[in-house]
Amino acid sequence: MTVWALGINHTTAPLDLRGRFAFALDQITPALSSLRSSLHAEPELTLVSTCNRTEIYGSGDSAQTAQVLQWLASSGGVSSQSLQSHTYTLEGSSAARHAFRVAAGLDSMVLGETQILGQLKDAVNAAEHAGALGSTLHQMFQRSFAVAKEVRSSTDIGTQSISMAAAAVRLSSQLFEDLSKIRILFVGAGEMIELAATHFAAKNPRQIVIANRTMERGQALIDRLAPAAATSNTALHTMHLGELPSRLHEFDAVISCTASTLPIIGLGAVERAIKARKRRPIFMVDLAVPRDIEPEVKALDDVYLYTVDDLAGVVQTAQATRQAAVAQAEVIVDAGVQDFLRWMQQRSEGTTNLIQQLNAQSDAWRAAEISRAKKLLAKGEDIDAVLEALSKGVAQKFLHPAYLGLGASEPSQRAAAQEAVQRLYLKPQEPGER
Structure with missing residues (x-):
């Protein structure tokens, strides 16, 4: 699991090309829905579109950026080959640092400008409305907003800024x-x-x-x-x-x-x-x-x-006088990025440990049922009856925790169990099914 970013901006693409990939705020939600449906999986996604940049941030398999590039090229009516020469693709810490620098106004045409922060917040809200904003991107952007606030309150990055x-x-x-x-x-x-x-x-x-x-x-x-x-x-x-x-x-x-x-x-x-x-x-x-x-x-x-x-x-004429403020801002950004990467690492380690525990528990259940089936076969039991008992035994062991949750005495616990069972065990009903 990683974070990635793919985009074009004022340093990589001319104005007329950027214009092909400009999304109005009310277009972002349907655009994200279209992009997610074009991918094999539906990763976390956020689409940022301003006068100076169009960027797509994701969390998941970074190999999907090739498909994202194809979708973006198609949306702008150009070939993916011609667009690729103007795009940048970032992954992991580089993608996170880019997002933090954008929020802080360090990657803007107008150094230290504040308008981008509001545009980022609008993009995040649109992604959440589209159901595309998961916990990883939520954490990344919320932390970038906090860092941007600290940069503006504790450095002179915005002074003498020419809009x-x-x-x-x-x-x-x-x-x-x-x-x-x-x-x-x-x-x-x-x-x-x-x-x-x-x-x-x-x-x-x-x-x-x-x-x-x-x-x-x-x-x-x-x-x-x-x-x-x-x-x-x-x-x-x-x-x-x-x-x-x-x-x-x-x-x-x-x-x-x-x-x-x-x-x-x-x-x-x-x-x-x-x-x-x-x-x-x-x-x-x-x-x-x-x-x-x-x-x-x-x-x-x-x-x-x-x-x-x-x-x-x-x-750009006044930027030379703000280099000390830029250096201070970069230190704040770097600290924020490192905190976010530690959060991702801890989250990944916790998930890995949980998966290992789940695999160990399922292996133990499976081994117990296989042992019981072998004993029944050794006694001469009918093989079809033994296989039926084996399958039921394994299923019962996996379903038993769900039954306990659904039978909990506390209403809040039952409601939580119902939601979890619906999400983890039951196939979503397709349109037209009864």
Whole structure:
């Protein structure tokens, strides 16, 4: 029994490839059910999907990673051979350490970022809902969450961390001399857009507009931004996503991050917007994976388009000053990993010892029944009658503890025995059986 991980991330796969394997939160549970049904056994599994990574963690036979790779490749519409060159496969302590480092923000594009911890917790909850989260992965992730909390509370790993949102503000400042004079359109109303809008709102832009499919969610975000904008002259509005093509020219900056599987801002719409703006530049940031803005837009004159990968250089600029904090964090991670590995070892030893005891008990029962059968045969008893008695004797010895549990005087003990007997002895009823 071991833990393993298979995945792609921002260091191994380009943005467009990562986009093929992006799973929305509501897709994780059915995806795990599909993956488990494709395997010969149904191991413990957890699927983590963010802008920068798609990873599958498992507990059981690590040889199953070959089948997992095939399933993942199929889900993204690529061959397993082409995907394999972009994936990493980790096993045992390496897989556990990777999970702990991801939770602590040490494996992120933005060193020390906190958003990944919430995304991991969502992934674990989805795995539990799918019935795919067993005791081993539960222990690993819960311990990684505790380590992540310790890293953030006892080191400076998060100080001076430059988020994607802050990086976008920096880049826009290089294009626009005065951000208080620009109009900004935010496409989407999720956590990333709220973070970006909060950063830009601090610069007191002339106007902030939230475009979303659901007007209620857009208005809810505007309401949360209102207190920060109350002391400035920033105008706050919402609009329906369907208005975007006809109104795109109104905005100097466009920040997009939705869960759409296809681009929602096309080349043609941006070309028309640039023409209507009389060649005044547009600053665009696509924070979505898969992309929200068609990549061809980047080639247009007067358009400055940045993706999450383009922002990587900006968010790395302050990392050199945090190396001491990283070293402290790695020590905490290593201690947490070692504790988890000791737990796995103790659990494995306990299981092995129990199996040995069970085998010894069954051998003793079997030997006793064989000895009795030999004596009966020696007396000339009918061989069929002796075999019948032998089989009944062995069955009775194995069933006797179950009978004792089902006949226990305490209701709680009887209920526990009923559950155990149903799970260990009785075949699950197939659909249509009576």
